[in-house]
Amino acid sequence: MKKSILSLIIMLQLVGSGVLAQQAAIQRINPTNWWVGMKNPNLQLLVYGPDAGSLTYTINYPGVRLLKTHTAENPNYAFLDLTISPATKPGTIKIVGKRGSQMLTQPFVLKARDKSPKGQGVTAADFIYLAMPDRFANGDESNDKFADMADSNADRANPFYRHGGDLAGAAQHLDYLKDLGVTAIWFTPVLENNQPLTNEGGAMRSAYHGYGFTDHYAIDKRLGGNEAYKAFVKKAHDAGFRVVQDAVYNHVGVNHWILKDLPMKNWLHQWPTYTNTSYKYQSVTDPHGAERDRHVMLDGWFVPFLPDLNQSNPFVANFLIQHALWSVENFGVDAWRVDTYMYNDQPFMNRCNQALLDEYPKIHIFGESWVNNVVDQAYYTRNKIDFPFKSNQPGGLDFVLYSSMLDALKQKFSWDDGVNRFYQALAQDAVYQDPTRLVTFLDNHDTDRFLSVIGDDLDKYKIGITWLLTTRGIPSLYYGTEILMKNFKDPSDAEVRRDFPGGFPGDKENKFETAGRTDRENEAFQFVRKLATYRRNTPALHSGKLMQFLPQDGTYVYFRYDGAKTVMVATNTNDKELRLDTSRFAERMNGYSSARNVLTDQSIGDLKQINLPAKSALVLELIN
Numbered sequence: 001m002k003k004s005i006l007s008l009i010i011m012l013q014l015v016g017s018g019v020l021a022q023q024a025a026i027q028r029i030n031p032t033n034w035w036v037g038m039k040n041p042n043l044q045l046l047v048y049g050p051d052a053g054s055l056t057y058t059i060n061y062p063g064v065r066l067l068k069t070h071t072a073e074n075p076n077y078a079f080l081d082l083t084i085s086p087a088t089k090p091g092t093i094k095i096v097g098k099r100g101s102q103m104l105t106q107p108f109v110l111k112a113r114d115k116s117p118k119g120q121g122v123t124a125a126d127f128i129y130l131a132m133p134d135r136f137a138n139g140d141e142s143n144d145k146f147a148d149m150a151d152s153n154a155d156r157a158n159p160f161y162r163h164g165g166d167l168a169g170a171a172q173h174l175d176y177l178k179d180l181g182v183t184a185i186w187f188t189p190v191l192e193n194n195q196p197l198t199n200e201g202g203a204m205r206s207a208y209h210g211y212g213f214t215d216h217y218a219i220d221k222r223l224g225g226n227e228a229y230k231a232f233v234k235k236a237h238d239a240g241f242r243v244v245q246d247a248v249y250n251h252v253g254v255n256h257w258i259l260k261d262l263p264m265k266n267w268l269h270q271w272p273t274y275t276n277t278s279y280k281y282q283s284v285t286d287p288h289g290a291e292r293d294r295h296v297m298l299d300g301w302f303v304p305f306l307p308d309l310n311q312s313n314p315f316v317a318n319f320l321i322q323h324a325l326w327s328v329e330n331f332g333v334d335a336w337r338v339d340t341y342m343y344n345d346q347p348f349m350n351r352c353n354q355a356l357l358d359e360y361p362k363i364h365i366f367g368e369s370w371v372n373n374v375v376d377q378a379y380y381t382r383n384k385i386d387f388p389f390k391s392n393q394p395g396g397l398d399f400v401l402y403s404s405m406l407d408a409l410k411q412k413f414s415w416d417d418g419v420n421r422f423y424q425a426l427a428q429d430a431v432y433q434d435p436t437r438l439v440t441f442l443d444n445h446d447t448d449r450f451l452s453v454i455g456d457d458l459d460k461y462k463i464g465i466t467w468l469l470t471t472r473g474i475p476s477l478y479y480g481t482e483i484l485m486k487n488f489k490d491p492s493d494a495e496v497r498r499d500f501p502g503g504f505p506g507d508k509e510n511k512f513e514t515a516g517r518t519d520r521e522n523e524a525f526q527f528v529r530k531l532a533t534y535r536r537n538t539p540a541l542h543s544g545k546l547m548q549f550l551p552q553d554g555t556y557v558y559f560r561y562d563g564a565k566t567v568m569v570a571t572n573t574n575d576k577e578l579r580l581d582t583s584r585f586a587e588r589m590n591g592y593s594s595a596r597n598v599l600t601d602q603s604i605g606d607l608k609q610i611n612l613p614a615k616s617a618l619v620l621e622l623i624n
Contacts, residue, residue, distance in 0.1 A: 023051070026048070031323065032326075047106075052078050057095060134163055144222065177241070213248060248339040254305045277343060321352045349391070367381075382433035394437050398439060408421050408422040438472075442468055449487050466531065482524060557570045568585075572614065591624060
């Protein structure tokens with residue numbers, strides 16, 4: 001199957017490049033529109049249609065100049081380099097293409113930039129909620145499936161099919177997220193995934209997850225389409241939320257419209273026979289590594305049905321960068337999560353990041369680089385290591401801290417194990433330019449669920465949530481973790497992507513409501529809610545300095561503090577209660593005579609010794 005998919009794509013490209021002379025036409029222009037007043041005056045239009053590359057193009061619009069027309073191997077494409085002066089007025093450009101006696105006129109709209117919020121970023125003061133739209137809530141059953149799409153299935157009884165969740169459904173539950181203490185919403189990708197079912201592990205699966213784009217300029221209509229996404233972002237902004245868009249640069253879906261008639265063979269990374277990436281990220285940073293290993297890691301395909309884009313091709317690079325800018329400007333999103341970050345061409349990533357930052361200086365960008373050590377993680381963000389290549393990515397997903405927090409809760413305490421793993425990960429923060437911009441998490445859509453990993457232990461759950469919401473970084477919570485959704489990726493990742501109970505018509509239970517949750521689920525929800533609310537209102541906790549002390553006997557203590565307030569977090573990971581002698585924390589505790597337990601609102605009058613129940617985490621606001 002792998003070889004046949006690659007052969008089909010190459011065949012389609014060759015067929016496209018051999019089209020005989022015919023009546024020229026323009027069927028698509030990407031981007032679909034642009035704006036006047038963008039900081040970068042340059043724009044490259046991709047023009048597509050039968051024999052569109054054979055036309056001679058002209059543009060006559062005040063302030064807009066056509067600098068150059070590029071043709072491609074495939075005569076159905078042309079690439080037009082435009083420059084748009086700062087004084088240009090909004091309006092409709094007429095793009096004129098001529099060939100002999102034939103003349104085509106194609107409109108292209110230049111819009112005025114509106115003043116709605118966009119590119120606002122997320123910071124350590126935020127609390128991100130990650131949800132899969134298809135599995136979160138269904139607000140419009142009429143868009144569950146469409147007969148004209150490659151995958152017309154929608155069946156909640158099948159874990160691998162689409163279930164009908166959409167943007168309208170998510171919008172209906174913003175009050176729930178606000179009450180939980182969430183300040184930012186991150187969806188797995190919402191772009192069109194008009195993919196056929198694919199055979200993965202012997203089961204036919206849909207692209208409900210969103211990571212196989214088939215049209216960069218269309219939001220999947222099963223989620224509601226472009227207007228529904230605009231409406232969601234506006235409603236979220238009006239309610240005080242930031243919105244994170246999930247970007248994919250490394251690959252597209254096998255059904256992407258461009259792949260059906262490739263502009264040029266090197267639009268994709270091509271191999272004599274199908275070549276998968278090795279997934280061995282060490283080959284990229286290894287100073288002794290072989291170029292062959294690096295080549296396979298970066299240019300091999302992620303999976304057979306997600307063709308690998310060649311970002312060293314300048315036309316591909318422009319296409320992707322302009323789409324990123326278009327998405328922020330068109331929809332008003334605030335931050336950018338980048339899928340499979342470490343598989344991309346890194347000079348391209350720097351160029352793309354810089355284009356976003358130049359236009360939207362406050363935007364935050366955090367990529368997925370699933371590594372197991374601090375050095376490799378630092379390579380893909382702004383760092384202080386003398387690497388030959390220097391990344392400009394402002395943030396990143398903190399997989400190292402993720403695994404260390406899980407180890408701290410699963411392992412017995414020893415010299416290097418247990419809670420020492422958490423301490424040691426933070427002790428290496430000096431390699432990052434700004435570790436507070438890393439996004440922290442306990443689970444996500446690609447991992448086993450947190451509660452299952454820690455043995456369905458509510459006490460350990462509370463410790464993990466406490467760490468997530470009180471240590472450095474930007475915390476992210478996977479949907480349902482707050483109501484104790486659990487499972488392992490066994491037999492597939494569909495088990496950790498189950499529907500949110502109450503989000504779909506006919507659900508017997510509604511976990512969005514207090515009455516629909518069990519006592520245990522409400523205890524977990526209220527725990528997250530109380531700590532997230534306190535965190536949001538306490539700058540010392542989310543943006544203050546961090547000082548940690550060496551773990552001892554299964555206990556771990558750290559402080560978050562600024563000029564106005566000091567918060568002490570004391571953790572006991574043992575199965576027995578302990579009395580904590582605080583004399584060794586005098587560096588941070590001198591001058592404080594009492595404390596308030598943030599989680600219970602109880603007062604503590606004697607700080608010389610603190611009682612730590614078994615498997616507990618205390619959050620204490622120190623009082624002079």
